[in-house]
Amino acid sequence: MKIAVMLCAALGGFLFGYDTTVINAALFQMKDHFGFSEHSWKYALIVAIALAGAFVGSFASGFIATRFGRRISIIVADILFTVGSVLMAAAPNVEVILVSRVLVGFAVGISSCIIPVYLAEVTPPQHRGAVISLNNLFVTGAQFIAALVTGLLVIFTDINVGWRIGIGLGAVPSLLQMICIFAFLPESPAWLMCKGREEEAKRISVEIGIDITQASKEALEVNYRTLFSRAMRARMLLSCALAAIQQFSGINTIMYYSAVILQDAGFKDPQMPVILSIPLAFMNALFTVVALFTVDRFGRRKMILSSVAGCLVVTLGLTIIGFLLNKQIPYSVGGWLFLGFLAVFLACFAPGLGCIPWVVMGEIFPAHLRSTAASVATMTNWAANAVVSQVFPLLLGSIGVGGTFAIICGLLVVSFIFLWFCMVETKGLSLEQIDNMFRTKAGLKPVYKSLDEEDEGDLANDVDMEVNHFFQAIQGNAKKVKEEELEPTADESAPAESSTKRSTPPAATSEPPTEETKTAEKDDKTPPQPEEAPAFVEKPPESRREI
Numbered sequence: 001m002k003i004a005v006m007l008c009a010a011l012g013g014f015l016f017g018y019d020t021t022v023i024n025a026a027l028f029q030m031k032d033h034f035g036f037s038e039h040s041w042k043y044a045l046i047v048a049i050a051l052a053g054a055f056v057g058s059f060a061s062g063f064i065a066t067r068f069g070r071r072i073s074i075i076v077a078d079i080l081f082t083v084g085s086v087l088m089a090a091a092p093n094v095e096v097i098l099v100s101r102v103l104v105g106f107a108v109g110i111s112s113c114i115i116p117v118y119l120a121e122v123t124p125p126q127h128r129g130a131v132i133s134l135n136n137l138f139v140t141g142a143q144f145i146a147a148l149v150t151g152l153l154v155i156f157t158d159i160n161v162g163w164r165i166g167i168g169l170g171a172v173p174s175l176l177q178m179i180c181i182f183a184f185l186p187e188s189p190a191w192l193m194c195k196g197r198e199e200e201a202k203r204i205s206v207e208i209g210i211d212i213t214q215a216s217k218e219a220l221e222v223n224y225r226t227l228f229s230r231a232m233r234a235r236m237l238l239s240c241a242l243a244a245i246q247q248f249s250g251i252n253t254i255m256y257y258s259a260v261i262l263q264d265a266g267f268k269d270p271q272m273p274v275i276l277s278i279p280l281a282f283m284n285a286l287f288t289v290v291a292l293f294t295v296d297r298f299g300r301r302k303m304i305l306s307s308v309a310g311c312l313v314v315t316l317g318l319t320i321i322g323f324l325l326n327k328q329i330p331y332s333v334g335g336w337l338f339l340g341f342l343a344v345f346l347a348c349f350a351p352g353l354g355c356i357p358w359v360v361m362g363e364i365f366p367a368h369l370r371s372t373a374a375s376v377a378t379m380t381n382w383a384a385n386a387v388v389s390q391v392f393p394l395l396l397g398s399i400g401v402g403g404t405f406a407i408i409c410g411l412l413v414v415s416f417i418f419l420w421f422c423m424v425e426t427k428g429l430s431l432e433q434i435d436n437m438f439r440t441k442a443g444l445k446p447v448y449k450s451l452d453e454e455d456e457g458d459l460a461n462d463v464d465m466e467v468n469h470f471f472q473a474i475q476g477n478a479k480k481v482k483e484e485e486l487e488p489t490a491d492e493s494a495p496a497e498s499s500t501k502r503s504t505p506p507a508a509t510s511e512p513p514t515e516e517t518k519t520a521e522k523d524d525k526t527p528p529q530p531e532e533a534p535a536f537v538e539k540p541p542e543s544r545r546e547i
Helices: 002-010 014-032 039-070 069-090 094-121 125-156 158-170 173-182 189-194 198-208 235-247 253-264 277-298 300-324 331-349 356-361 367-422 433-437 455-484 492-503 515-525 540-546
Strands: none
Touching: 002 014, 002 125, 002 173, 014 039, 014 069, 014 125, 014 158, 014 173, 014 253, 039 069, 039 094, 039 331, 069 094, 069 158, 069 173, 094 125, 094 173, 094 189, 094 356, 094 367, 125 158, 125 277, 125 356, 158 235, 189 198, 189 367, 235 253, 235 300, 235 356, 235 367, 253 277, 253 331, 253 433, 253 455, 277 300, 300 331, 300 356, 300 367, 356 367
8 A cells, every 4th residue: 555655646756757858859850840940949938838837837736735635736737737748749830839838837847846745744754765756766767768759759650740649648647647546545644634634644644654743733824924934944945945956957958958969969860869868868767766775875965965066077077078079079979978978967966966855845844834835946946947948958059068068067066065054964854853953953054964863862952951941041030020029918928937837846735636736737748849830831832933
């Protein structure tokens, strides 16, 4: 049951992966059919308009997932993707292609936002990184399958038919996921708890094997202003920065435009750039598998820093090759060098930059904010994707391959510096521990190791000391004010004098003990009770949030 649920949910990553690669080959073929150049605005618009749809879809996904649930959100994405794929495959002109690309983009925007959130909520902490990375494996696996399918279609079918078949096949995974959802995919226990459906949440938690405390019941009155409050500001900054950094690395310029890049690098045969996209997609998928076994072992911080550093070195090499093409390096050699460097780039990208942003987005927010926050971060991802994808072909045509990759190289340098100082480590922590970590840290500070059993104690002690000092100061001020305002009267001091007398044993007497004497002896045997703390001291959870 658990494996089936995770595989069904992660299948949503197939939608994004298949679309990014199939459009690469389809555009390279349809440009001749519809009569536009690979460096024209129409070529870039067909890519960018889907990204605009994804931006809107990711914005809407927060509302849909919070109001109707994670399960319904995924179904909506599948329906839109199916309709868009079929419509684009049968498109008679560019205008219909643009409309269908908007539908596909909207679907991918919803799916890319909700799937990591859902997987984070139905997975135990010790496996969460690997399971969310499974979504990325479906993305990269779909990219490889799409590259393989389009490559075979280029070889064995007519150029005006092959791209239509490739795009139409994209409806298959979305239909398959819809069937699986209706068959066995449950709603997220975290969402059910937020809606007050506790019994249903407990039952599903037992079925999929997670702790019900992961799905804590919290308020549902969430708006976008809450996400940028002081308590959430650091998390939103980190999530949006990771989303933008992933795109500014240039990954989707490779996935969308690898055929154009390879053609400009020296492969002039119209079939070769499409066919050579297959090994690139394979490298991306292969090293995403590596992430499944490393993300929960080495941690998020080490993985993403090493990934950015590797991409930076490779991009520097691509820049040098680009400037030397047709000068010191002939096209016959430069094309193969470019292919090799692009493959190494994907090997560096996939385990870190490819997976870590989605893992972190799905785990650093509390349950009642998670889907809305993920929608904002995903919007940032798609906005950055749209900018890069729209500008990249124009840069290729104006400043060439070398100049274009030099700009990406500079962006990677800035990204590495930011992540070095701001990236936190969340390996092995429950969602509640991550929430506490952000609540007790002032802003973004690097955390070099996760909180294992020893670190958890240190963090708890630090938090308790800070909170105790705070309440002790308040309590001391309250006592001082109380002593100044309330002067003891003679009637109030009488019991104290009586108590002092009781502390001396009564003298021996022949008279029987009176009722007052019995009461005094009983009071002597009763241990003194500690002074009751003021009422406001009994509210540490709410006060912690205010701190």
